[in-house]
Amino acid sequence: MVSSALWQQCVARLESELSEQQLNTWIRPLHAVEEEGVLRLLAPNRFVLDWVKDHFFQRIGQVVTETAGHDDVRVSLEVGSGRKTASSPRAPERPDAGATRSAEATREAADPRPAASSPQFTNNLNPNFTFVNFVEGKSNQLARAASLQVASNVGKAYNPLFLYGGTGLGKTHLMHAIGNAMLDQNPAAKVVYLHSERFVADMIKALQHNSIDEFKRYYRSVDALLIDDIQFFAGKERSQEEFFHTFNALLESQQQVILTCDRYPREVDGLEDRLKSRFGWGLTVAIEPAELETRVAILHRKAEESGVELPNEVAFFVAKRIRSNIRELEGALRRVIANAHFTGRPITLDFAKEALHDLLALQDKLVTIDNIQKTVAEYYKIRVSDLHSTRRSRSITRPRQVAMALAKELTSHSLPEIGKAFGGRDHTTVIHACRKVEELRESDARINEDFVNLLRTLTS
Numbered sequence: 001m002v003s004s005a006l007w008q009q010c011v012a013r014l015e016s017e018l019s020e021q022q023l024n025t026w027i028r029p030l031h032a033v034e035e036e037g038v039l040r041l042l043a044p045n046r047f048v049l050d051w052v053k054d055h056f057f058q059r060i061g062q063v064v065t066e067t068a069g070h071d072d073v074r075v076s077l078e079v080g081s082g083r084k085t086a087s088s089p090r091a092p093e094r095p096d097a098g099a100t101r102s103a104e105a106t107r108e109a110a111d112p113r114p115a116a117s118s119p120q121f122t123n124n125l126n127p128n129f130t131f132v133n134f135v136e137g138k139s140n141q142l143a144r145a146a147s148l149q150v151a152s153n154v155g156k157a158y159n160p161l162f163l164y165g166g167t168g169l170g171k172t173h174l175m176h177a178i179g180n181a182m183l184d185q186n187p188a189a190k191v192v193y194l195h196s197e198r199f200v201a202d203m204i205k206a207l208q209h210n211s212i213d214e215f216k217r218y219y220r221s222v223d224a225l226l227i228d229d230i231q232f233f234a235g236k237e238r239s240q241e242e243f244f245h246t247f248n249a250l251l252e253s254q255q256q257v258i259l260t261c262d263r264y265p266r267e268v269d270g271l272e273d274r275l276k277s278r279f280g281w282g283l284t285v286a287i288e289p290a291e292l293e294t295r296v297a298i299l300h301r302k303a304e305e306s307g308v309e310l311p312n313e314v315a316f317f318v319a320k321r322i323r324s325n326i327r328e329l330e331g332a333l334r335r336v337i338a339n340a341h342f343t344g345r346p347i348t349l350d351f352a353k354e355a356l357h358d359l360l361a362l363q364d365k366l367v368t369i370d371n372i373q374k375t376v377a378e379y380y381k382i383r384v385s386d387l388h389s390t391r392r393s394r395s396i397t398r399p400r401q402v403a404m405a406l407a408k409e410l411t412s413h414s415l416p417e418i419g420k421a422f423g424g425r426d427h428t429t430v431i432h433a434c435r436k437v438e439e440l441r442e443s444d445a446r447i448n449e450d451f452v453n454l455l456r457t458l459t460s
C-alpha cells in the first residue's frame with residue numbers, strides 16, 4: 001500500500017537494505033499520504049505501528065530526508081487507512097493516537113477478513129493456481145490426492161508434503177492450490193509461499209542486519225510454509241541449518257510444511273542427510289510427465305480459460321508433439337492463439353502446424369531415433385549395436401522395447417520407420433514393443449522408473 005510519490009522512492013531505497021520479509025511485514029503495509037510538509041504514514045494496526053516505530057522509524061526519517069533532498073518534511077506515524085484519510089483530510093494532533101480506533105473500525109468494516117490476516121503476511125500465492133483448474137491425470141493423481149488431503153487436514157495429514165518431479169509439471173501449481181484452499185477455508189490463515197532462493201536471500205539479509213531472531217520468529221509463526229524448488233538449498237550449509245530448525249519447530253507444533261524439488265530428495269547432492277531424512281517423515285510424492293490424454297485435456301482447459309475453441313485434432317497434434325513439460329505446452333497454445341488473434345484466421349490443424357513450425361523443427365532436431373538409441377544403450381549399459389541386433393536375451397530385448405516405445409512417444413516417425421531403424425524390424429514388432437512397455441510400466445515399478453528417467457533425459 002503505497003500512495004505518495006516520495007514514499008514510493010523511499011520504499012525503493014529501503015528495498016536494498018531490508019529483507020523481503022521485513023518489507024512485506026512492516027513497510028509495504030504502510031499507506032502514505034503527503035500533506036503540507038508532513039508525510040503521514042498510516043499503519044494498518046497498533047501492532048505494526050509499534051514495531052515500525054521501534055525498529056524502522058529513525059531510519060525512515062533519514063531516508064525521507066535523503067530522498068526529498070531537504071529536511072523540511074516531517075514524518076508522522078499513526079494507525080489508519082487510506083480510505084479514512086480521504087474523508088478526513090486533517091492530520092490528527094497526536095499522530096499515533098486520536099483517530100486510531102475509528103480508523104481501525106473503518107478498516108474492519110470494509111474488510112471482511114479477520115484482523116489476523118492483515119498484510120503482515122503477504123502470502124505470495126497465485127490465485128490462478130487452484131485445484132479447480134488443475135487437470136487430473138494418471139501422472140499427477142497421487143500428488144493431487146495428497147495435496148487435497150493436506151488442504152483439508154492442515155498440519156495433520158502429511159507433514160511435510162514433499163512434491164517432486166521434472167520441470168513444468170505442476171508442482172508449484174499444486175502447492176499454491178493447497179495454500180489457496182487453506183485461505184478459502186480460513187481467510188485468517190497465515191500461509192507463506194516462497195522460492196528457496198528467496199529464503200536464502202532473506203536469511204543472508206537478516207544475518208547482515210542482525211535481525212535473525214525476527215527472521216526466525218516470522219517463519220515460525222506461520223500456519224503453513226510453502227517452499228519451492230528446495231534443490232537450491234544444495235551446498236548452502238548455513239541456510240540448511242536455519243531451515244532445519246525452522247522446519248523442526250513447524251513440524252513440532254503441527255504447522256504445515258510443503259516442499260517441492262526437481263528430484264527425489266535423496267538424489268539432491270549437497271543437501272544434508274538429516275534434512276533428507278526429515279523430508280521423508282511426511283509424504284513424498286512424484287509428479288510424472290503427463291500422458292497424452294492429460295496433455296490434451298490440459299490444452300482444452302487452458303483454451304477454454306482463454307475463451308478459445310480448440311479443435312480436438314489441433315489439441316492432439318500439439319499434445320503429441322510437446323510431451324515433456326506443461327509449461328511448454330501452454331507456451332505453444334499461447335502462440336497458436338496469439339497468431340490466430342493477429343491474423344484473424346481460424347485455428348485449424350494446418351494453421352497450428354504453421355504457427356508452431358520453428359518450435360517443432362527445433363524439437364525434431366533434438367529428439368532423433370539415433371539419440372534415443374544412444375541414450376537407452378548408455379542407460380542400460382549395453383551397446384547401440386545390441387539394439388539393432390537379433391539377440392533375444394532379456395537384458396537386450398527389454399532395452400530394445402523401451403527404446404522403440406520411446407521412439408514412438410517422442411518422434412513423429414511412422415511405425416515402419418521405427419522398425420527399420422532397429423535393425424530392419426517389422427512394424428508389428430514395434431506395436432508389440434509399445435504394448436509390452438505399457439503393460440510393464442503398470443506392473444513393474446522399476447521399468448516405469450526407467451522409462452520416466454529416460455523420457456526426462458531425452459526431453460529436458
Ligand SMILES: Nc1ncnc2c1ncn2[C@@H]1O[C@H](COP(=O)(O)OP(=O)(O)OP(=O)(O)O)[C@@H](O)[C@H]1O
Nearest residue numbers: 133134135166167168169170171172173298326327
Ligand atoms: N495438471 C495440470 N493442470 C493444469 N495446469 C497445469 C497442470 N500441470 C501443470 N500445469 C501448468 O503448467 C505450468 C507449469 O507448472 P508449474 O509451474 O506448477 O511447474 P513446476 O513443476 O513447479 O515446474 P518448475 O520445477 O520449473 O518450477 C503452470 O502454468 C501450471 O498451471
